Amino acid sequence: MLYEKTSVLPPKGSLREALFLTVWLKRQEAEVLRTRVLAQGIVDLSEKGAEATADVFKKYAASALPFLAKSQGDTDKKMKEAMEKEVKKGVIVFNAPQSNPLQQRAKAIRMDAETREKLATRGKRIVEV
DSSP, rough: OOHOOOOOOOOTTTTHHHHHHHHHHHHHHHHEEEHHHHHHHHHHHHHHHHGGGGHHHHHHHHOOGGGHHHHHHHHHHHHHHHHHHHHOOOOOOOOOOOOOOHHHHHHHHSSHHHHHHHHTTTTOEEEEO
Protein backbone atom coordinates (compact mmCIF):
# COMPACT_ATOMS: atom_id res chain seq x y z
CA MET A 1 0.00 0.00 0.00
CA LEU A 2 1.08 3.53 -0.67
CA TYR A 3 0.87 4.33 3.05
CA GLU A 4 3.73 1.97 3.92
CA LYS A 5 5.91 2.77 0.93
CA THR A 6 6.10 6.54 1.22
CA SER A 7 9.03 8.21 2.91
CA VAL A 8 7.63 11.77 3.01
CA LEU A 9 4.36 13.19 4.23
CA PRO A 10 1.82 14.25 1.60
CA PRO A 11 1.14 17.96 1.04
CA LYS A 12 -1.09 19.55 3.69
CA GLY A 13 -4.72 19.75 2.69
CA SER A 14 -4.37 17.29 -0.18
CA LEU A 15 -6.58 14.31 -0.86
CA ARG A 16 -3.62 12.04 -0.20
CA GLU A 17 -3.18 13.53 3.28
CA ALA A 18 -6.85 12.85 4.01
CA LEU A 19 -6.39 9.25 2.86
CA PHE A 20 -3.28 8.82 4.99
CA LEU A 21 -5.02 10.23 8.07
CA THR A 22 -8.01 7.94 7.52
CA VAL A 23 -5.77 4.88 7.27
CA TRP A 24 -3.82 5.94 10.37
CA LEU A 25 -7.01 6.55 12.38
CA LYS A 26 -8.51 3.19 11.37
CA ARG A 27 -5.32 1.42 12.41
CA GLN A 28 -5.31 3.24 15.75
CA GLU A 29 -8.95 2.32 16.29
CA ALA A 30 -8.22 -1.33 15.53
CA GLU A 31 -5.30 -1.32 17.97
CA VAL A 32 -7.44 0.18 20.73
CA LEU A 33 -10.16 -2.42 20.09
CA ARG A 34 -7.60 -5.24 20.24
CA THR A 35 -6.24 -3.93 23.54
CA ARG A 36 -9.75 -3.59 24.95
CA VAL A 37 -10.63 -7.16 23.97
CA LEU A 38 -7.42 -8.48 25.54
CA ALA A 39 -8.08 -6.58 28.76
CA GLN A 40 -11.67 -7.83 28.88
CA GLY A 41 -10.39 -11.32 28.14
CA ILE A 42 -8.07 -11.23 31.12
CA VAL A 43 -10.99 -10.21 33.33
CA ASP A 44 -13.18 -12.97 31.86
CA LEU A 45 -10.45 -15.54 32.39
CA SER A 46 -10.01 -14.54 36.01
CA GLU A 47 -13.77 -14.77 36.61
CA LYS A 48 -14.77 -17.75 34.46
CA GLY A 49 -11.54 -19.70 34.30
CA ALA A 50 -10.07 -21.59 31.37
CA GLU A 51 -13.39 -22.29 29.61
CA ALA A 52 -13.57 -18.62 28.59
CA THR A 53 -10.36 -18.85 26.54
CA ALA A 54 -12.11 -19.76 23.27
CA ASP A 55 -14.60 -16.90 23.63
CA VAL A 56 -11.81 -14.44 24.39
CA PHE A 57 -9.89 -15.53 21.31
CA LYS A 58 -12.98 -15.26 19.10
CA LYS A 59 -13.58 -11.71 20.35
CA TYR A 60 -9.94 -10.84 19.72
CA ALA A 61 -10.03 -12.26 16.19
CA ALA A 62 -13.24 -10.37 15.45
CA SER A 63 -11.68 -7.10 16.59
CA ALA A 64 -8.42 -7.72 14.74
CA LEU A 65 -10.12 -8.79 11.50
CA PRO A 66 -13.67 -7.39 11.55
CA PHE A 67 -14.25 -8.05 7.84
CA LEU A 68 -13.79 -11.80 8.40
CA ALA A 69 -16.56 -12.14 11.00
CA LYS A 70 -19.28 -13.02 8.48
CA SER A 71 -17.13 -15.33 6.40
CA GLN A 72 -15.86 -17.06 9.54
CA GLY A 73 -19.44 -17.69 10.63
CA ASP A 74 -20.21 -19.27 7.25
CA THR A 75 -17.05 -21.38 7.44
CA ASP A 76 -17.88 -22.55 10.96
CA LYS A 77 -21.42 -23.45 9.88
CA LYS A 78 -20.14 -25.50 6.92
CA MET A 79 -17.58 -27.25 9.11
CA LYS A 80 -20.23 -28.08 11.70
CA GLU A 81 -22.52 -29.53 9.02
CA ALA A 82 -19.68 -31.63 7.57
CA MET A 83 -18.74 -32.95 11.01
CA GLU A 84 -22.36 -33.84 11.82
CA LYS A 85 -22.60 -35.68 8.49
CA GLU A 86 -19.45 -37.69 9.31
CA VAL A 87 -20.67 -38.46 12.84
CA LYS A 88 -23.92 -39.89 11.44
CA LYS A 89 -21.90 -42.38 9.38
CA GLY A 90 -20.67 -44.03 12.56
CA VAL A 91 -17.33 -44.94 14.05
CA ILE A 92 -14.28 -44.79 11.79
CA VAL A 93 -12.37 -48.09 11.72
CA PHE A 94 -8.83 -48.33 10.42
CA ASN A 95 -7.70 -51.73 9.16
CA ALA A 96 -4.03 -52.43 8.69
CA PRO A 97 -3.02 -53.48 5.16
CA GLN A 98 -2.49 -57.21 4.71
CA SER A 99 1.13 -56.95 3.59
CA ASN A 100 2.41 -54.71 6.33
CA PRO A 101 6.22 -54.33 6.27
CA LEU A 102 6.27 -54.05 10.06
CA GLN A 103 4.52 -57.41 10.38
CA GLN A 104 7.05 -58.98 8.00
CA ARG A 105 9.91 -57.53 10.04
CA ALA A 106 8.35 -58.89 13.24
CA LYS A 107 8.15 -62.36 11.67
CA ALA A 108 11.82 -62.14 10.69
CA ILE A 109 12.77 -61.20 14.23
CA ARG A 110 10.83 -64.17 15.66
CA MET A 111 12.56 -66.70 13.38
CA ASP A 112 15.05 -69.02 14.89
CA ALA A 113 18.71 -68.95 13.84
CA GLU A 114 18.40 -72.01 11.56
CA THR A 115 15.57 -70.45 9.50
CA ARG A 116 17.52 -67.21 9.20
CA GLU A 117 20.55 -69.10 7.85
CA LYS A 118 18.42 -70.94 5.27
CA LEU A 119 16.89 -67.68 4.05
CA ALA A 120 20.33 -66.04 3.97
CA THR A 121 21.69 -68.84 1.73
CA ARG A 122 18.78 -68.32 -0.69
CA GLY A 123 19.71 -64.66 -1.09
CA LYS A 124 17.09 -63.26 1.27
CA ARG A 125 18.33 -60.48 3.45
CA ILE A 126 17.41 -60.64 7.13
CA VAL A 127 17.78 -57.42 9.07
CA GLU A 128 18.14 -57.59 12.83
CA VAL A 129 16.42 -54.78 14.70
